[in-house]
Structures are given as structure tokens and as C-alpha cells.
Amino acid sequence: MKDVATAAGVALKTVSRVVNEEPGVTPATARRVLAAIERLGYRRNESARLLRRGRTATIGLVIEDVGDPFYSGMGRAVEQVALAHGSLMFSGSSGEDPRRERDLLLAFCARRVDGLVIVPAGPDHGYLRPELDAGVAAVFADRPGGLDADTVLCANAAGAYAGVTHLLRHGHRRVAFLGDDPAIFTAAERLAGYRRALADAGLGADASLVAMGPPERAGAALSAMLTGGDPPTAVFTGNSRITVAVLRAGHRPPLVAFDDFELADLLTPGVTVVAQDPMGLGRTAAELLFERIAGGRGPARRIELPTRLVPRGSGELPPAPGTAGPGRR
Amino acid sequence: MKDVATAAGVALKTVSRVVNEEPGVTPATARRVLAAIERLGYRRNESARLLRRGRTATIGLVIEDVGDPFYSGMGRAVEQVALAHGSLMFSGSSGEDPRRERDLLLAFCARRVDGLVIVPAGPDHGYLRPELDAGVAAVFADRPGGLDADTVLCANAAGAYAGVTHLLRHGHRRVAFLGDDPAIFTAAERLAGYRRALADAGLGADASLVAMGPPERAGAALSAMLTGGDPPTAVFTGNSRITVAVLRAGHRPPLVAFDDFELADLLTPGVTVVAQDPMGLGRTAAELLFERIAGGRGPARRIELPTRLVPRGSGELPPAPGTAGPGRR
DNA sequence: CGCCCCGATGACAACGTTGTCGGCGAGGAG
DNA sequence: CTCCTCGCCGACAACGTTGTCATCGGGGCG
Structure with missing residues (x-):
């Protein structure tokens, strides 16, 4: 800026005025300054400006x-x-x-x-x-x-509540919850929504249907549940990484997933999700x-x-015939 | 900083020295300054510092x-x-x-x-x-x-070349190319790789097998090709958005896609891709x-x-029996 | 013709730092 | 005792801007 001022034969402040389009500069002077700016390739130093102005x-x-x-x-x-x-x-x-x-x-x-x-x-x-x-x-x-x-x-609890309720409406009575580490706020909230949905449907809590932990273990956790006695007929996954882990493990249970993900609609069946925004x-x-x-x-x-429930098929599947009798025993 | 100096009863520069851990400050003085810093919740203004230092x-x-x-x-x-x-x-x-x-x-x-x-x-x-x-x-x-x-x-041309060649090795002679606007550098490069692969395999260029344009039109473009006379038996897609558009349109042709995408392995068949990094x-x-x-x-x-070719199934499918005879007529 | 006002311009300080240099006091050597 | 050295510290300028105020010259008006 100093160089521009020298080159244009004006004072520093005049250049500042031109650059900031402040009034009170003769068009002729402004032209001279602008020419000098152009010639020297001058660009205002925004950091210095902002230091001065405070914002x-x-x-x-x-x-x-x-x-x-x-x-x-x-x-x-x-x-x-x-x-x-x-x-x-x-x-x-x-x-x-x-x-x-x-x-x-x-x-x-x-x-x-x-x-x-x-x-x-x-x-x-x-x-x-x-x-x-x-x-x-x-x-x-x-x-x-x-x-x-x-x-x-996001309405974590309400979203999970809606998703789990959606599965219950399709006839499921034993819904598994696969969530992330409950120390994570969203994971805990979603678990709470799941529990409330079950309670409101008059179903007791079954700790063997809940697995919380890092996504990479979700597939194995679900496998264990499914091969155990009285397995779940449907699954609710607490976030996308867990959803993907479950799918990668080869599972295709009746499923509602918290959080939408690219291509969820292209899988077979399409994955019903509780979409966040x-x-x-x-x-x-x-x-x-x-x-x-x-x-x-x-x-x-x-x-x-x-949140918004997006039905795509996986959440509308009924309990597999032959599995699970009239509910918990 | 000025306030800290006043509070600690030292000069500005001494505070600066303490903050920057410069030598030449008595431990006792440094303690006093640090106490004042703590008390006033002072944090150095990095902008001013960097203005001064130039970087x-x-x-x-x-x-x-x-x-x-x-x-x-x-x-x-x-x-x-x-x-x-x-x-x-x-x-x-x-x-x-x-x-x-x-x-x-x-x-x-x-x-x-x-x-x-x-x-x-x-x-x-x-x-x-x-x-x-x-x-x-x-x-x-x-x-x-x-x-x-x-x-x-990325090795756009070489990657496309490898992907198309992969399809040719699996028996295809009519491979379609669905790419983005050729004004985009990567799209043009990949098209060039496709063409070179065909040429090196002794196959002529068939303009009716190439469709360049915005992803949202790719599905329709492929549909048109498939229902036309002498349709392609395999498809190479030039980027992920086009790949997804094609899949969303319901097509599941023998396919190699440029650019990997989440869940490509979970579709049926898995989508063979040319992965970038x-x-x-x-x-x-x-x-x-x-x-x-x-x-x-x-x-x-x-x-x-x-790039890296990742076979997942879709690129290893042979030409559908009944389609396309001994090649171009 | 003189005064005043106003528009254009410039000088200077300030924003919050750091670099340079000089002062000051203590301690060691002669 | 004096002088020199060295370690600690402070005053001041500078980085590149902008805000404030002063200056200067010309034109309108009395």
C-alpha cells in the first residue's frame, strides 16, 4: 500500500480511501491510484485490515x-x-x-x-x-x-422411537438394538428411544437384545444374537457405520437404520432408515x-x-415364519 | 498483552518473551507473568503475531x-x-x-x-x-x-484403459462409455483411455456407444443404447455419480466403474471399480x-x-447369452 | 476584498505483536 | 577500587491497515 501511494504520488490514507471506496476522492486521483494498484498488482492485506478493525x-x-x-x-x-x-x-x-x-x-x-x-x-x-x-x-x-x-x-430419541415402533407395527416383538459406545451422546439417546418404544408397546427390556460398542464388532454381535436362543426377528442399528458393518457381515434381517446413507435404496431389499438432516x-x-x-x-x-422415516423395504419385512413364537417366553 | 504487562508490573516485551519461551527471563519474573496471564485469561493474538512475522x-x-x-x-x-x-x-x-x-x-x-x-x-x-x-x-x-x-x-486415461480392457478380457466386444461433460478434464481423459483400449484391442470406435453429459441423463442414455439395434454387452461408467445414476435407473449390466464408492461391494453383483486414491x-x-x-x-x-482395479463381480460377467453375435455387424 | 465553509488530501496514532538495541545492575578480574 | 562483562529487562520501531484530526486551497457570499 505504501508502494502504491509512492507510485501514485499520494498519501497512504488516500490509497486506503480508494481501496475502500470511501467518498472524498477526486475521480482523477482515484484513477491514478487505481492505475498504480493495477501496475503493482497490489492486493489489500485482509489480516492487517481485520487486526485494525477487530472483526x-x-x-x-x-x-x-x-x-x-x-x-x-x-x-x-x-x-x-x-x-x-x-x-x-x-x-x-x-x-x-x-x-x-x-x-x-x-x-x-x-x-x-x-x-x-x-x-x-x-x-x-x-x-x-x-x-x-x-x-x-x-x-x-x-x-x-x-x-x-x-x-x-437431531431428534435422536424420537427418531429411534419412530424407527423401532415402525418395526413393531410390522409384527416384530423381538427387536435388537445395535449401537455405538453409549458414552457417545447420540448412541445413548437412541438407545433411550429404543427402550421407550418397547416399553410403550408393553414389551419388557431384554438385555440380550442390546449390543453397544464399536461398529467393527456389530456384525459378530448380531451373529451371536441370531444363533443364540430366542433370537431377534428384526434389528435397529444406531448409526451408519454399524448399519454397514451389519450388512457387510452378510446379514439381511428386517432392519431399520438410524441415519441415511448413499445407496441405501439400491441394496436388496432397500434399507429403511430414520434420516437425519x-x-x-x-x-x-x-x-x-x-x-x-x-x-x-x-x-x-x-x-x-x-428426523424422517424413509421406508425402503427392509423395515417392512414381517418376522421370518418359523422364528420366534408368540414373543418372549 | 499490555494488560498482562501492567498487571505483572513488567514491560510488554517481557511478557512477549515469556509467551514465546525466549531465554533471558528470571524464573521469578516468568512466574509473575504467567500468573497474570492465568488470572486475566490472556491468549496471544495469533493474527497480530503472524502479521508481524510475515508467515x-x-x-x-x-x-x-x-x-x-x-x-x-x-x-x-x-x-x-x-x-x-x-x-x-x-x-x-x-x-x-x-x-x-x-x-x-x-x-x-x-x-x-x-x-x-x-x-x-x-x-x-x-x-x-x-x-x-x-x-x-x-x-x-x-x-x-x-x-x-x-x-x-489420478491416472485417468490409464485407469479407464485398464477398466475397459478388463471387460474386453471377459469377452465383451461392445462396451459402452457413459461419461460426464467432456469439457471436464477428467471426463475427457477417461474417454481417451476408453478409446485407446478399444483401439489396442483392434476394435473400431462406435459413436453410438458413447454418451457424454450430466449424470442425471446417464440412465436414459443407457436405456436408449440397450433398446437400440446392436446394443452394448457391457458398460464403463466415467465417474461415481454416473455409476449411481445408471444403477438407480435399474440397470445391472456387466459393468466397470471409474471411482470407488461406499457400499459398491454390497450391491448384487458387487460393482467392479477402478479405484482412485x-x-x-x-x-x-x-x-x-x-x-x-x-x-x-x-x-x-x-x-x-x-489407480487400482477392484474386481467385485459386475466386471467379470460375460456377455449375456443371446445378445450380440460375433461382434459388430 | 475579506471571510468562511467545504471538499480533497495528508500526518499521525493505533490495532497486538515481535525484532533491535540500549540501559542498568551485579559480579569477577586486574 | 575500577573497569569490563554479562544477564535481565525495557523503550522503540515496525508489520499493513484504518480512524481521527489537521491542513490547504478554492469558491461563494457579505
Whole structure:
């Protein structure tokens, strides 16, 4: 900028005025400045500008895995909202590692982002307290975080309830639940929805029908259930990775899966799913964030986005004839 | 920082020294400063620091669609390399819109990123010339860009050649090619590989077996081919979106697909694919980038990553009996 | 003809850091 | 006792912008 000023024979401030299209510059002067800018290939240093102005027009996004379709869809929605607000977006993956999440978030804050959209990996975000006090906005998405901040969730329990009820309506009485580690918020919520659905249908809880743990063990867990005494006639899977693990293990039971996935409709039978809305999640989270950045006050909000049951065949199968008598014995 | 200095009763510079762990500070003084930092919740302003130092420790990534599994996998790899180099990553989607790509890239440059990883949407990147001259590094990934910069590609032609040859080895003589708009670099390259495979097998080119265009029309295009006279006995699809479109349209022909996709192994029959390596693409691109950022000179490099043929059933099917006689008539 | 006002421009400080250099006090050597 | 050295620390400028205020010149008006 200094060079441009020298080249155009004007003061620094005049160049600044031209660049910012501020009034009070003679067209002739402006032309001279613009010519110099063009000639020198000058581009304003946005970092310096933002340092001076205090707003960085930047937000940070931390998700579990940038490569996961669910989260990357969410990221895209956040990006769109950010762009609409003239902001750029840092993004990073926590990989479910709370320490890495912390490092990323603090790195973003050190860059003085205006706000954060966080899919929490760890339960504790106390380290963000000073940042929030310093004016950084934050929104948790998909799972609640360890702070009293705006939160956007999917209707995990209600969705699981609907999915399990769907199976019960098709005559099943013994429905297995294959879920992820119950330490994960969404896994626990979905399990709760499953249990409530059974209870509301007057069915008791049978611990032998529930297997919680890492997806790679889900196939074996289901195999064990099916070869045991009094096996399930239908299965509810708690997330896509588990669904896929079950399918890969060769199982094709009557099935409702939580979370939609590409090509679910092309399998035989098509997989009935409880679809979440990743784009909606991202959009809503980002909109809440920018409300806060714009100065919105008030208590933290908690929004649950509805799920949608998508019947595709696998969830409409009746109990296999010959299996399971009149229910539990 | 000023406040910390006042609180600790030392000069600004001393705080700076403590924060940066520079030598020459008495342990006692350092303790006092650290206490003040803790008490005030001070965090260094990285933007100001980087403004002063000249390096931003930030790179920018522009891909076609953050939500696409192929690109988001790539993004993850880029992110990992960036993190390993202590850099953060801006990311954005061009959505195949050259103008938006330009806006994003220039916005990143205005933030003075150290380098850019670009999946080019448009053919012309002349507008980046001043930025590159100013020292911003750039690497093109997946497609060549309109500048003489490092480029990392998949072996598009060779991969298509291998895939088509695979079909020919299984007895097919009439192989259809369903590809995307040939204005897209990868689509054109894959078409060339297809043609070369046919030529090397002594088969003439039959224009009626080639359909190039948007994925949503691929299903209809194949239907037309199959109901026409002298239909193909096998199909090669030029990318995943086209593959999926074909499958959704209900077709299950002998098939080899360019680009792997989740669950390809679970369909019946499993879909034989020419797998690319998105993580490798991202990793390689990012590594080249950081070499340049570290000061690497020399002419622009162009790297092609090999593809891998993954047989899963659909590509090993023989021509349907009754179809197609001894070849073209 | 003189005054005032206004529009164009410029000088300077400030944003929050870091690099450079100089000062100051203590301790060792002569 | 004096001088030099060295370790600790602080003052100041600079990075590239923008906000504030001053300056300067010309034109309208009394």
C-alpha cells in the first residue's frame, strides 16, 4: 500500500480511501491510484485490515471427521451460511480426540475467529470459557458440549422411537438394538428411544437384545444374537457405520437404520432408515452462530431437528415364519 | 498483552518473551507473568503475531464440493499434512463455478495464506499470477489448472484403459462409455483411455456407444443404447455419480466403474471399480505445497497417481447369452 | 476584498505483536 | 577500587491497515 501511494504520488490514507471506496476522492486521483494498484498488482492485506478493525470475518468449524459424509454435508451447509455473511471458514477434524479438538479450537481462537461451530468430541469445554468471555460465539452441533451455549441436535430419541415402533407395527416383538459406545451422546439417546418404544408397546427390556460398542464388532454381535436362543426377528442399528458393518457381515434381517446413507435404496431389499438432516443441522447451527456474532443476547437455545422415516423395504419385512413364537417366553 | 504487562508490573516485551519461551527471563519474573496471564485469561493474538512475522501458517483449500466423499477425503488428507506442518486450513467449495472459485481463492490470498490447494473449476487462473509472484504457493489437484504450477492427478486415461480392457478380457466386444461433460478434464481423459483400449484391442470406435453429459441423463442414455439395434454387452461408467445414476435407473449390466464408492461391494453383483486414491491425492498435493512453502524451487512438477482395479463381480460377467453375435455387424 | 465553509488530501496514532538495541545492575578480574 | 562483562529487562520501531484530526486551497457570499 505504501508502494502504491509512492507510485501514485499520494498519501497512504488516500490509497486506503480508494481501496475502500470511501467518498472524498477526486475521480482523477482515484484513477491514478487505481492505475498504480493495477501496475503493482497490489492486493489489500485482509489480516492487517481485520487486526485494525477487530472483526476477523472468520469462523471455525470442528467436526469429527471431514471425510465422513454426514459431517462433510454439515460442513458444506455451514460454509454456505458463512459465505452469505461474508465470512471464511477454518475447518478441522477432531477425530473424536478431545485433546485434538481442544488444540484446534484454541488455535482458531488464537486466530481470533468470530465464532465456532463445534461437533464436540470431549465432554468438557471449560477451556473455552475465557474465549467466550472475550466475545467469541460458539454453537454446538449434533451433540451437546460442556458449556452453556446454543446447541442444535437431531431428534435422536424420537427418531429411534419412530424407527423401532415402525418395526413393531410390522409384527416384530423381538427387536435388537445395535449401537455405538453409549458414552457417545447420540448412541445413548437412541438407545433411550429404543427402550421407550418397547416399553410403550408393553414389551419388557431384554438385555440380550442390546449390543453397544464399536461398529467393527456389530456384525459378530448380531451373529451371536441370531444363533443364540430366542433370537431377534428384526434389528435397529444406531448409526451408519454399524448399519454397514451389519450388512457387510452378510446379514439381511428386517432392519431399520438410524441415519441415511448413499445407496441405501439400491441394496436388496432397500434399507429403511430414520434420516437425519445434516445440511439442516449445519445451516441451523451457523445461523444461530451468526445471530450471536451480530450481537444476539439471551439464554442459550437448544434446538432439535426432526428426523424422517424413509421406508425402503427392509423395515417392512414381517418376522421370518418359523422364528420366534408368540414373543418372549 | 499490555494488560498482562501492567498487571505483572513488567514491560510488554517481557511478557512477549515469556509467551514465546525466549531465554533471558528470571524464573521469578516468568512466574509473575504467567500468573497474570492465568488470572486475566490472556491468549496471544495469533493474527497480530503472524502479521508481524510475515508467515500466516495457514493454507487454503478449494474443492468442488466439501460434501462429496471423494473431495472431502482429499480434504482430510490435506488437513492432516497441514496440521503436521503447524498450519491451519481455510476450506471452501467452488461448486464448479469458476467465479466462485476465483472469489474464494482471492479471499484466501487477501488473508495472506502461505499456499493453496486447488481442485480447479475454471480453466483460467491468470488472476492468481500476482499472488504467486508475491510468494503464495499453489498446487492443483485432480485436474490441471490454468497456470504452470505443481499438479497432482489420478491416472485417468490409464485407469479407464485398464477398466475397459478388463471387460474386453471377459469377452465383451461392445462396451459402452457413459461419461460426464467432456469439457471436464477428467471426463475427457477417461474417454481417451476408453478409446485407446478399444483401439489396442483392434476394435473400431462406435459413436453410438458413447454418451457424454450430466449424470442425471446417464440412465436414459443407457436405456436408449440397450433398446437400440446392436446394443452394448457391457458398460464403463466415467465417474461415481454416473455409476449411481445408471444403477438407480435399474440397470445391472456387466459393468466397470471409474471411482470407488461406499457400499459398491454390497450391491448384487458387487460393482467392479477402478479405484482412485483421494487421500493420496490430498496428501501428495499438500506435501508438494509445503515443499514450495519451505522454499522449494525448480520447475512445476506433474504427478500421476496410479489407480487400482477392484474386481467385485459386475466386471467379470460375460456377455449375456443371446445378445450380440460375433461382434459388430 | 475579506471571510468562511467545504471538499480533497495528508500526518499521525493505533490495532497486538515481535525484532533491535540500549540501559542498568551485579559480579569477577586486574 | 575500577573497569569490563554479562544477564535481565525495557523503550522503540515496525508489520499493513484504518480512524481521527489537521491542513490547504478554492469558491461563494457579505
